[in-house]
């Protein structure tokens with residue numbers, strides 16, 4: 303892609319290079335007229351737009367009153383969490399606008415748009431202090447000062463000087479903006495704050511893994527910890543469960559955040575809406591119906607619901623109705639009396655009895671036989687069941703969570719599902735959006751899944767290359783999070799110890815229809831790309847992304863001409879690129895490897911292979 307000329311102000315920055323870390327100081331933001339030009343007022347129709355997003359003007363006093371009421375009625379933790387997440391979401395939206403507005407400029411200008419849009423929205427005046435990036439790993443450190451933050455002003459006006467930093471929404475904004483821009487989890491922290499009486503606020507942004515005690519900050523990005531206020535028990539569960547299984551995802555607030563890896567994560571609006579619904583219904587005894595495509599996380603959310611319920615310390619019994627043969631499903635769910643059929647030599651409790659006092663999760667509910675549907679309806683209505691072959695009624699107290707990826711209303715119409723059961727189950731439906739509609743979750747998911755799977759496979763990876771990130775963020779993930787986990791797991795296994803996870807490791811995506819969109823990276827002047835994602839920019843395709851000056855059309859033309867002349871060996875193309883990279887880097891293997899997006903060891907291996915292949919064909 304083309305790089306716009308750097309304006310005078312940006313050029314005035316000082317750049318030092320130390321141990322592969324580029325430190326840029328004396329930064330000044332570029333002219334922001336391009337951003338101002340995207341602010342439209344249409345007072346006649348009551349509309350304000352910033353880019354393609356509708357905005358609103360709000361009195362700072364009104365915001366202050368709202369914030370104060372939240373603080374007084376819900377406490378600091380709740381208010382901080384809420385404002386952090388509102389800020390995070392706004393930052394993500396502004397990052398999209400920054401990419402659209404400055405997509406053809408250099409990366410520093412795109413990043414600067416965050417501070418400028420924050421100021422344009424009247425929230426805070428931002429000044430950059432220092433930015434560092436690592437040649438191998440990308441963005442490493444950013445330091446900014448803030449003046450006149452809206453939150454410090456309203457906080458001081460209402461409460462006086464605070465002992466702790468209080469620009470929660472602004473911190474959320476910076477974290478959201480930078481995470482969206484870099485395609486990985488970055489976190490902003492206020493190290494000094496005007497709300498505490500300092501001259502100005504000072505903010506540091508770093509990758510999540512480079513901060514200590516990160517759990518303290520991260521909990522505000524998830525609604526569950528701060529928003530969770532359990533309802534009082536509707537009625538105490540009296541009976542001891544038949545077989546108590548410890549809940550794998552218990553959510554006592556005193557529990558360490560280590561459980562984070564086994565619990566849902568996300569930062570998209572759709573994710574937050576789902577979590578809010580889960581938490582709202584968790585404290586009741588209502589039956590819940592989880593809807594959504596395969597692999598979106600229905601099972602995981604069912605666990606989350608149980609863990610947040612009054613039954614958290616009671617059994618959570620999970621049953622996949624589709625995995626059990628039709629003739630066995632009734633005995634499995636409701637139990638068997640001795641002699642109910644030949645072979646039933648012992649009486650056996652069903653899953654409902656085992657779940658007594660706890661929760662049963664019926665996955666793939668649409669596959670239940672009509673008889674089983676009838677029995678399930680009875681349990682839901684009266685809590686009564688009879689084991690197969692028995693007349694004795696057993697009373698159970700079980701909360702039911704059901705899930706399906708089918709349209710149950712259609713199944714009712716087709717006569718495959720009882721309408722009375724459908725209405726009974728549909729008391730509180732929660733639809734979980736597919737991953738393609740909540741791409742904001744991807745950086746957080748990638749981070750979580752990488753940590754989990756690297757630990758599982760004993761691999762230590764240096765990170766993810768910008769171009770691989772771009773593919774991950776732009777792919778439409780038809781198999782949702784399950785597919786995402788599989789692709790990342792395969793990629794981790796294919797990577798060598800110490801590698802950066804790269805496009806060549808993402809093999810599963812090609813197999814799924816080759817739906818990769820065009821990708822590309824932009825350069826930070828002549829330094830390696832720091833990973834800003836450019837989803838809508840027409841740039842060279844996979845494997846050619848490093849050649850930021852070649853247009854896609856030019857490369858297509860070369861490929862077309864070559865193939866018209868006859869068959870082409872892909873390995874030959876690879877060799878040609880390696881040769882050119884070696885020439886351009888004057889045979890410096892490390893520099894050539896950087897040009898090709900490879901590690902030094904990988905290029906070294908290829909060079910040796912090329913030379914042994916060539917010597918074996920030379921007479």
Ligand SMILES: Nc1ncnc2c1ncn2[C@@H]1O[C@H](COP(=O)(O)OP(=O)(O)OP(=O)(O)O)[C@@H](O)[C@H]1O
Nearest residue numbers: 565566567568595596597598599600601602783784
């Ligand atoms: N929000 C999330 N955060 C982290 N991991 C997730 C999230 N949602 C789902 N996963 C992971 O994705 C995988 C698929 O999730 P899950 O089995 O819950 O999907 P599902 O909708 O129940 O699928 P199916 O309909 O096929 O039963 C699991 O490994 C789960 O751990």
